[in-house]
Amino acid sequence: MNKADRNKKSRREFIKSGTLAAAGALAGFSIVRNAYGQNADPIRVGLIGCGGRGTGAAENCLNAAPNVKLVALADLYQDNLDKCRKNLTDPNREDGQLKGIEIDDDHCFVGFDSFKKLLATDVNLVILATPPGFRPEHFEAVVAAGKHVFCEKPVAVDPVGIRRFMKAGELSVQKGLAVVAGTQRRHDPAYQETIKRLQEGQIGDIVSARVFWNGGGLWKYERKPGWSDMEWQTRNWYYFDWLCGDHIVEQHLHNLDVINWAMDAHPVKALGVGGRQVRTDPVYGNIWDHFAIDYEYENGLHMISMCRHWENCDRLIGEFFAGSAGTCEIVNDRYIIRGQKSWRYRGEKVNPYVQEHKDLIDSIRSGKPLNESRKVAEATMTAIMGRQSAYTGKEITWDEMMASELDYSPPKYEFGPLPVRPVPMPGQTS
């Protein structure tokens, strides 16, 4: 057990006898001072997955709190790792030089098993930012190693992976580990205030919800000579079911999670449509470019979700609620309630990508570890349930997903041939 864990443990034992505020007032325990001061115990961070998001997450983490050090990197590829290290240490960075990068060469690990080597170092917080296909195994290993986690969404691409993640999540709760997910809306005060008002009934009973991630396309990597199937797919990971989970899971999950949050529940069934209508070039692997799903929650509420990656089309990203006493719309950085009690968020704007790390680190240092593993797993499963309904053309229930043996993972994690599954065809795909 490292020092932070020891501190946390003793703190938990301590606060059993009283509230946190009372405890702070009592005797000025160093741990309370440390929680927000410069003398906080160092958070030693290891980054697994050194692509664009991983690099960004590391930066967000370093900026989130004092005395945070990035000490270890792991990636499948040396060039990704080098580029990440170079970006973070660049003396001419636009946002000013980053403090806390203390990565020794012997703390840099490359390959499919690099995550294991990183976890054997003395890091106490791990950022999981690889493509989603690797998340369940990595998360499981992190929890086994007793590390706190920042975990990018989604947390899996298939039901087998979700259940593996959920199981590790339960263990992480038992171990008192902090787990914060990259569903940053949950750490944005504008969202928090809006959802609080919805849960307090400011629009009455919520009777209908709609969510959208209608955007254009993303980056792609053309295949280079000499790349094996595995290398091409892992570098161009967005477009392969087993790595990405498709864009409804990888991206639209954000919006689905907001409704789950407001309802404090997940849907129990889904019926959807979708397809690959425009983005059909083989470089785009086997994922679709649009989905629309009718979800139903246990209380009868329906959530309609629509997401697409279509260039030159209208954009719409947001969440909408209809209630018995009003409506709520969250779109274009506006948070608006209309009805008997109209309201608009006019509070502070914070960068939620930094705030989520601040909340994570504060929770570690305060000995009250946040653990979002269940929520983000449910949001991911929500998205997977919708995807499977659209892929198959069948109504899919939550219970079916929780029992499903669907497992997209490849037979072996090694560079070599790896056939691409056909693009899903409703009525034919199972």
Place this chain on the structure above:
Amino acid sequence: MSKKMNQGKQTRREFIKSGSINTAAALAGFSVLRNAYGQNTDTIRVGLVGCGGRGTGAAEDCLTSAPNVKLVALADVFEDQTEKCLKTLKDPDREKGFLAGVEVEKDHIFIGFDAYRKLLETDIDLVLLTTPPAFRPEHFAAAVAAGKNVFAEKPMGVDPVGVRKFMKAGKLSVQKGLAFVAGTQRRHDPAYVELIKRVHDGQIGEILAARCFWCQHYLWKKDRQPGWSDMEWQLRNWNYFVWISGDHIVEQHLHNLDVINWAMGTHPVKALGVGGRQVRTDPVYGNVYDHFAVDFEYENGVHLVSMCRQQENTDIRIGEFLVGTRGTAESHGDRAIIRTDRSWKYRGEKVNPYVKEHTDLINSIRNGNPINEAQNVAESTMTAIMGRQSAYTGKEVTWEEMMASELDLSPARYEFGPLPIRPVAKPGQSA
């Protein structure tokens, strides 16, 4: 509701201002009212334009819907269609028994693209327009010009230019006092009528959200035969060509959209949709999509989410769902249900709405209060077209844009010969 009320009903409403209809009838025994329910009614002479499966069925429904109705004329582009239709209707071994009233003389059978014009010159009182949808605006305009009452299958056009042409003819038909009933038979089904009445009476409170679905399997197709021109192939296999059918969101899902418009008393003002051609991609299926999902918005802010597909071996869901401040309403299969603290389920008579719509039409003609649904069904057709165009283009499309749109899918010439197929719509690339 005001938009949905037409002038035919207006007349009736003005008439009954001075008292209940029963009072009026008791007062003076207006002949028009006696005729409405009497057996000694004037003969209704019917002409059928479009002798395919639906036309044949509509003719049968019409003949069985009221006494003293005669089918006297047929028109179709293809002679084999009129022959098959007549044979089916006159078959002495018909499953449902001999069909009375089929009195089509040889000189009342017309073939070709202009067959409808010749049929309209005969002494018919009522014309059934049951060709593929693309021809509807022109045929309806001609029927109205000829002063005929009309039963027309849905949809009422396949593009904004066609729907506006239909709407214009619809207004003229109201002015002329002609009856018009559409093949949106849910509006004539007592289960639906009762459900929507309860919704209008406020039993689920104020409507806050709606959903509707037509998710089903494939339809029939006709493989191309040697010797068929492009035009012949497309006409015989018409479901799969946008210029003829309007795509399945227009041709089929319109039914469900119409129910929500009916409940809302108006049409949506904008649409944002997705869709594609994911499974049914063989060229025999022309250029239509196999799925759509559209988020429609009404002027009062209520959203209707619609989903439709034609994909084999997928789950079927056909129905309409409303969510209100006090409960929900739903209709699917032959069920009509309201769920509130005082729930209700339709337990009344089950009526064949395909026959009932003709009964209502003929009664309305005979009692001198012609039903005219032209504007309603034209608006529902435009609703579906608006959704389709939003999915095809990937853009939000407004009602006003549709009402001003010059989109016209009709071919350069109506003649048998080459006719290239427009590419399947690609959102972000298709206008």
